[in-house]
Amino acid sequence: MxxxxxxxxxxxxxxxxxxxxxxxxxxxxxxxxxxxxxxxxxxxxxxxxxxxxxxxxxxxxxxxxxxxxxxxxxxxxxxxxxxxxxxxxxxxxxxxxxxxxxxxxxxxxxxxxxxxxxxxxxxxxxxxxxxxxxxxxxxxxxxxxxxxxxxxxxxxxxxxxxxxxxxxxxxxxxxxxxxxxxxxxxxxxxxxxxxxxxxxxxxxxxxxxxxxxxxxxxxxxxxTPASEFVARFLGASNILDGRCLSRGGEGAVLEVPVFGQITVPSAKAPHLAGEGAAKLVIRAEKLLLRDSPPEGGAFSAPATVETVDYQGQSVRYFVRAGDMQLQAINMIDDRPFPAGAQVHMTLRPQDCAALPG
Ligand code: ADP
Ligand code: MG
The missing domain is CATH 3.40.50.300 (P-loop containing nucleotide triphosphate hydrolases)
Incomplete structure (x- = not known):
């Protein structure tokens, strides 16, 4: 051996x-x-x-x-x-x-x-x-x-x-x-x-x-991908260019398009040294589309469904929020959203990862 x-x-x-x-x-x-x-x-x-x-x-x-x-x-x-x-x-x-x-x-x-x-x-x-x-x-x-x-x-x-x-x-x-x-x-x-x-x-x-x-x-x-390459090569990811405003004990505070300020737990930002350019990685399966905004701590932003790619047990959506297009892969619990639907994208900060920009 x-x-x-x-x-x-x-x-x-x-x-x-x-x-x-x-x-x-x-x-x-x-x-x-x-x-x-x-x-x-x-x-x-x-x-x-x-x-x-x-x-x-x-x-x-x-x-x-x-x-x-x-x-x-x-x-x-x-x-x-x-x-x-x-x-x-x-x-x-x-x-x-x-x-x-x-x-x-x-x-x-x-x-x-x-x-x-x-x-x-x-x-x-x-x-x-x-x-x-x-x-x-x-x-x-x-x-x-x-x-x-x-x-x-x-x-x-x-x-x-x-x-x-x-x-x-x-x-x-x-x-x-x-x-x-x-x-x-x-x-x-x-x-x-x-x-x-x-x-x-x-x-x-x-x-x-x-x-x-x-x-x-x-x-x-x-x-916890170490680079944008790894994030893109392993699985479908949304990568938002933003800034790290501070890096402290409870995590890294990022300012990103669409979602605004979000605190990524330290464990999910091991490669981020401190303030400056940063990227937020959101896996497509962690971006959940809902009829209405969530209650409680989850982050949310409105979006419009552009394309619906039915895959059997899941659906891959491309949605638009302002000038950004994001990808969401969701399990189907009921009927998929049709193209044109107004939805709320929700995500939990602990499901994201932060990278140096
Ligand atoms: P992979 O297995 O990841 O597809 P390889 O290790 O086969 O890649 O090749 C890596 C790079 O080295 C490629 O650009 C390939 O063209 C080049 N390469 C591999 N073998 C030779 C060789 N005998 N002579 C010249 N270039 C080579
Ligand atoms: Mg080979």
Whole structure:
């Protein structure tokens, strides 16, 4: 089992910098996800951990040992990529056995471990088939079995679910997470899909443009984004440009368009140092539309519904308040508001987050 640490890693391709001074700690046994848009450097980072690419600068530590000069086959890693890359002319059992043969494990031991790995991915009866006779989901499970059968220190997964169709993808993410939890292997998972990252991870590393934007548990990065990028990339957000008037024990007092003065609790403003430009982040699902203004402490402002996007159990509205358009995703308790309806947007300050402007 192994923790992974990256210390000030840089990767340049010619003059282009794909990964800039990146550090991260991946705790032993954790399911850590590198999340970010296409091209932000996730695969490059994973390939450096794997030993498929050399970092231009910085150190890669696995199990407390610097591995920069350790070749891939000596790092004891399990790898799974988007396109399963099974050997087409080998049976499923031979595919899974590959890493064990390579390590000169005894035949009887190989048979036992292949059987175990196929049971773990719930395909115990497919050992004699060839990959082309399997569905995409089955091939991906075999690729996973092949990666874990060697009992790797670290499992590296690069968008392993993205070639699967939507329903299967959701089933597989639960299954993959369960398998990881059962064997407890340190896992680094790469995805651009925020819901996948939120559902599966112990820790999310949000990346943008070759840099780490934020590291935290799913709820932490979702509820307390460290930057506007994180707020926008994870979920639908309204971001209002305003000012921080004061920052005290009970919170940060912000002056923002539409809602006026609002006091955001300190816990939701950890990145805001003091007075000056500030942004208020309001998640679309925390902006509730009502017929009438709320009683008591909630904040409220009138608005007009512009568009209604019916989504089954919820509705996504775009509403206008003065020259601002805001987005609200509300559960449907009755009938959705129609376009043109006059509504009251309400929100609780503790459901907002504040960022430096
Ligand atoms: P991601 O996996 O997040 O989509 P990558 O790590 O694959 O992103 O790529 C990061 C950036 O590095 C991209 O701009 C990509 O074009 C560039 N890049 C990746 N590999 C190479 C390479 N071998 N040569 C030149 N540029 C590369
Ligand atoms: Mg990639």
């Amino acid at each position: 192994g923790a992974v640490n990256l210390n000030n890693i840089v990767k340049r391709f010619g003059t282009f910098t794909a990964v800039e001074k990146t550090s991260m700690d991946i705790p032993e046994g954790s399911f850590t996800t590198l999340l970010g848009p296409s091209g932000c450097g996730k695969t490059t980072t994973l390939r450096m951990i794997a030993g498929l690419l050399d970092p231009t600068e910085g150190e890669i530590i696995i199990n407390g040992k610097r591995v920069n000069d350790v070749p891939i086959h000596k790092r004891n890693l399990g790898l799974v990529f988007q396109n399963y890359a099974l050997f087409p002319h080998k049976t499923v059992a031979e595919n899974v056995a590959f890493g064990l043969r390579y390590r000169n494990v005894a035949k009887s031991e190989i048979a036992r471990r292949v059987k175990e790995a196929l049971e773990l991915v719930q395909l115990p009866h497919l050992g004699n088939r060839y990959p082309k006779a399997l569905s995409g989901g089955q091939q991906q499970r075999i690729a996973l079995a092949r990666a874990i059968v060697i009992e790797p220190d670290v499992l590296l997964l690069d968008e392993p679910l993205s070639a699967l169709d939507a329903n299967l993808r959701e089933d597989m993410r639960v299954e993959l997470k369960n398998i990881q939890a059962r064997i407890g292997v340190t896992t680094v998972f790469v995805t651009h899909d925020q819901s996948e990252a939120l559902a599966m991870s112990d820790q999310i590393v949000v990346m943008s443009n070759g840099r780490v934007e934020q590291v935290g548990a799913p709820q932490e990065v979702y509820n």
